[in-house]
Amino acid sequence: MIWTLRYDGFDPAEEGHREALCTTGNGYFATRGAAPEARADDVHGPGTYVAGVFDRLTSRVGERELEHESIVNVPNWLPLGFRIGDGPWFDLRDVELLDYEQVLDLRRGLLLRRLRFRDAEGQTTRVAQRRFVSMADPHLAALETTIHAEDWSGQLTISSGIDGDVENGGVDRYRELAAGHLDAIACDRPDDETIALCARTRQSRIAIALAARTRVHRAGEPLAVERRTIAEERRIAEELSLRLAVGEAVTVEKVVALHTSRDVAISEPTLAARRTLIGAPGFDALLQAHVLRWDGIWDALRVEVDGPATTAALNLHLFHLLQTVNGNAVDLDVGVPARGLHGEAYRGHVFWDEIFIFPLLTLKLPELTRALLRYRHRRLPEARAAARAAGFSGAMFPWQSGSDGREESQQWHLNPLTGDWRPDRSHRQRHIGIAIAYNVWRHYQATGDLEFLAHEGAELLLEIARFWSSIASYDRVRDRYVIRGVMGPDEYHDGYPDRDEPGIDNNAYTNLMAVWVLDRAREALDRLPHQRRRALREQLDLHRDELDRWRDISRRMFVPFHDDGRIISQFEGYEQLQELDWDGYRDRYGDIARLDRILDAEGDSPNRYRASKQADVLMLFYLLSSEELGALLARLGYPFEYATIPRNIDYYVARTSHGSTLSRVVHSWVLARASRPGSWPLFLQALDSDIESGPGSTTAEGIHLGAMAGTVDLVHRCYAGIELREDALWLDPRLPDELGELELSVRYRGHWDVRIRIGGGRLRVTVPPSDRSPITVVHRGARSVLGPGETLDVPLRVLG
Numbered sequence: 001m002i003w004t005l006r007y008d009g010f011d012p013a014e015e016g017h018r019e020a021l022c023t024t025g026n027g028y029f030a031t032r033g034a035a036p037e038a039r040a041d042d043v044h045g046p047g048t049y050v051a052g053v054f055d056r057l058t059s060r061v062g063e064r065e066l067e068h069e070s071i072v073n074v075p076n077w078l079p080l081g082f083r084i085g086d087g088p089w090f091d092l093r094d095v096e097l098l099d100y101e102q103v104l105d106l107r108r109g110l111l112l113r114r115l116r117f118r119d120a121e122g123q124t125t126r127v128a129q130r131r132f133v134s135m136a137d138p139h140l141a142a143l144e145t146t147i148h149a150e151d152w153s154g155q156l157t158i159s160s161g162i163d164g165d166v167e168n169g170g171v172d173r174y175r176e177l178a179a180g181h182l183d184a185i186a187c188d189r190p191d192d193e194t195i196a197l198c199a200r201t202r203q204s205r206i207a208i209a210l211a212a213r214t215r216v217h218r219a220g221e222p223l224a225v226e227r228r229t230i231a232e233e234r235r236i237a238e239e240l241s242l243r244l245a246v247g248e249a250v251t252v253e254k255v256v257a258l259h260t261s262r263d264v265a266i267s268e269p270t271l272a273a274r275r276t277l278i279g280a281p282g283f284d285a286l287l288q289a290h291v292l293r294w295d296g297i298w299d300a301l302r303v304e305v306d307g308p309a310t311t312a313a314l315n316l317h318l319f320h321l322l323q324t325v326n327g328n329a330v331d332l333d334v335g336v337p338a339r340g341l342h343g344e345a346y347r348g349h350v351f352w353d354e355i356f357i358f359p360l361l362t363l364k365l366p367e368l369t370r371a372l373l374r375y376r377h378r379r380l381p382e383a384r385a386a387a388r389a390a391g392f393s394g395a396m397f398p399w400q401s402g403s404d405g406r407e408e409s410q411q412w413h414l415n416p417l418t419g420d421w422r423p424d425r426s427h428r429q430r431h432i433g434i435a436i437a438y439n440v441w442r443h444y445q446a447t448g449d450l451e452f453l454a455h456e457g458a459e460l461l462l463e464i465a466r467f468w469s470s471i472a473s474y475d476r477v478r479d480r481y482v483i484r485g486v487m488g489p490d491e492y493h494d495g496y497p498d499r500d501e502p503g504i505d506n507n508a509y510t511n512l513m514a515v516w517v518l519d520r521a522r523e524a525l526d527r528l529p530h531q532r533r534r535a536l537r538e539q540l541d542l543h544r545d546e547l548d549r550w551r552d553i554s555r556r557m558f559v560p561f562h563d564d565g566r567i568i569s570q571f572e573g574y575e576q577l578q579e580l581d582w583d584g585y586r587d588r589y590g591d592i593a594r595l596d597r598i599l600d601a602e603g604d605s606p607n608r609y610r611a612s613k614q615a616d617v618l619m620l621f622y623l624l625s626s627e628e629l630g631a632l633l634a635r636l637g638y639p640f641e642y643a644t645i646p647r648n649i650d651y652y653v654a655r656t657s658h659g660s661t662l663s664r665v666v667h668s669w670v671l672a673r674a675s676r677p678g679s680w681p682l683f684l685q686a687l688d689s690d691i692e693s694g695p696g697s698t699t700a701e702g703i704h705l706g707a708m709a710g711t712v713d714l715v716h717r718c719y720a721g722i723e724l725r726e727d728a729l730w731l732d733p734r735l736p737d738e739l740g741e742l743e744l745s746v747r748y749r750g751h752w753d754v755r756i757r758i759g760g761g762r763l764r765v766t767v768p769p770s771d772r773s774p775i776t777v778v779h780r781g782a783r784s785v786l787g788p789g790e791t792l793d794v795p796l797r798v799l800g
């Protein structure tokens with residue numbers, strides 16, 4: 001139960017949602033859990049996405065030309081259909097379904113589908129399918145189909161194909177936009193049992209090659225069948241014919257290889273796909289290697305809490321995170337797409353969501369975080385160019401990032417409630433740079449990896465700090481620095497109701513975190529070995545006066561407050577906005593998560609109200625400890641007392657619609673850390689964000705990876721209170737009452753499986769046997785040194 005996601009019965013209205021949640025992937029590519037016999041239509045949305053394969057198209061919408069870069073839906077490798085005699089090709093909607101079951105086996109990374117149906121001729125057939133995208137060999141996937149003739153005999157024709165006639169059609173809101181990313185499609189039949197197809201993306205000219213080998217077995221023995229090739233312009237298939245007697249079954253095994261011209265260590269993708277396929281064993285052997293790889297992953301990453309449903313949801317979240325990024329992604333030069341490789345929402349772009357993902361990855365797979373941060377480092381030139389073009393210095397990273405690191409945020413977005421296209425100003429969320437800097441620093445803190453800091457990390461930190469220094473301007477009247485014209489994490493406010501220029505001023509989160517970045521950049525510089533520090537300063541032309549300015553800003557940044565300094569204002573002027581009639585809107589609309597669209601449809605705007613889509617000020621309490629935040633504010637000369645935190649939490653909780661799935665993760669976290677009630681229900685809601693398929697759900701278009709990783713992270717770093725700093729593993733658990741016990745494991749200082757168990761009033765930490773050095777564990781002030789093979793078992797001291 002903790003390792004499966006199960007669906008009984010077929011429900012066309014739910015199919016898109018299931019497809020996203022039943023996606024199987026390996027960090028290199030992923031395939032939605034679509035039915036193999038289906039093509040894209042109003043029920044089914046097959047999709048296969050390869051990490052980092054983007055393409056840019058221009059669309060004409062009315063008078064406007066809109067350019068978008070999107071992750072590409074590559075040719076579909078799944079197609080596997082069948083027909084009995086001269087009957088129609090099997091389609092779920094044309095038969096009487098007697099049984100239907102779909103099970104995602106998380107432990108083994110395997111999607112199972114079992115169905116039984118009666119056709120128009122009254123014949124009963126049983127079908128069982130198993131498929132996986134190989135974790136062991138990232139270029140391989142396999143689908144096995146067993147067809148059982150329960151009460152008929154006759155001719156069975158099986159069609160096994162590769163479909164290049166696909167486009168990006170997975171998101172309704174993008175329907176008016178250009179969607180055909182593939183051209184130059186060539187089909188081939190390299191040998192008797194293999195078909196192949198190569199396509200190229202239109203603009204980025206990435207070649208994508210697939211080769212599929214189809215074999216048939218009866219009673220475990222290979223079966224020679226008659227084969228016919230069906231080659232069309234954009235797809236290729238083969239039809240295999242055989243006879244089945246009553247009670248007999250055949251098993252069709254389709255093994256597929258996929259390569260693109262982005263791959264390393266290949267000559268050319270068509271050739272590579274063929275070679276990979278030739279070297280590939282049969283379904284069972286491939287599956288064995290795949291399961292073995294997943295075993296290793298789960299051993300290192302397991303999380304178990306009291307309550308099978310919660311553990312199952314956490315496993316599902318980890319599963320999808322790891323299918324999107326894992327060791328296979330280390331050499332791919334990719335970031336983490338906000339919606340996974342599970343659908344086309346947000347066009348596969350990379351956002352600040354990494355701030356919810358990397359800290360967890362660092363606890364489990366630090367080398368992966370490092371690789372993913374390199375995606376950002378490689379795009380420093382583009383971020384520098386963006387800063388220059390906007391009149392700033394340093395690196396201004398894009399709010400949405402794709403292939404080359406330029407700004408990919410849309411300029412216009414569609415409000416589905418009205419059908420109107422509206423200007424989109426979300427690229428003003430300059431705080432994206434804060435997320436990158438934060439991740440660099442936390443990675444360094446957790447791993448002590450000075451190599452990474454010296455080579456890439458510090459350069460990122462310094463260039464991002466430089467940007468914040470240049471966008472901050474000195475306000476003579478206040479004698480403070482201000483940052484104008486930005487957007488905070490709360491996307492509802494992109495300007496003032498009475499001002500034409502876009503953006504808001506002095507977003508508290510941005511201003512305070514900018515100071516934090518300036519501090520960390522200077523600290524990083526101090527920590528570098530002397531030679532490297534000198535070389536980097538010379539390379540970046542970083543002089544004393546610039547560092548002095550950073551220091552000055554970090555003492556005199558403006559932070560807005562209201563209610564006599566009791567509330568940190570989300571941005572300057574926030575308190576002058578109107579209060580929203582939350583109850584009235586809830587009564588009228590029910591779900592008001594997308595209050596922005598509702599207000600827009602009413603001819604109104606969220607800019608007029610004290611209403612947030614998601615955590616903004618509260619992000620400060622999420623990212624920084626109260627000591628850290630207190631010190632920051634004190635240095636800036638602002639009052640801070642512990643009560644500031646609960647007071648601000650109460651204030652903003654009441655004014656947030658949770659229009660982003662990230663919001664509940666943050667709220668649940670800050671409530672737990674501030675010992676306020678209410679963390680657990682929000683945690684459960686965050687856990688359910690993708691699993692629930694209510695009317696407002698967009699999971700069919702892709703999972704929400706930030707919320708998925710964020711909930712697992714919450715269990716680790718908030719509830720279990722794991723912190724890696726000052727060369728020690730700190731444990732400061734704050735378990736909600738509902739969470740009885742938990743057991744998890746982290747990678748720390750070369751120890752691959754440090755087990756932490758909290759429960760029964762005790763804390764137990766076990767370091768696995770090895771020849772590594774001992775580690776230091778700190779629990780509520782008590783330090784213990786633990787060598788390999790040793791266990792610390794102490795009474796748990798939990799803060800109330």
Ligand code: BGC
Nearest residue numbers: 338351352353491660662706
């Ligand atoms: C949220 C952003 C997030 C993006 C991608 C938006 O709805 O408001 O904070 O980065 O989704 O997940």
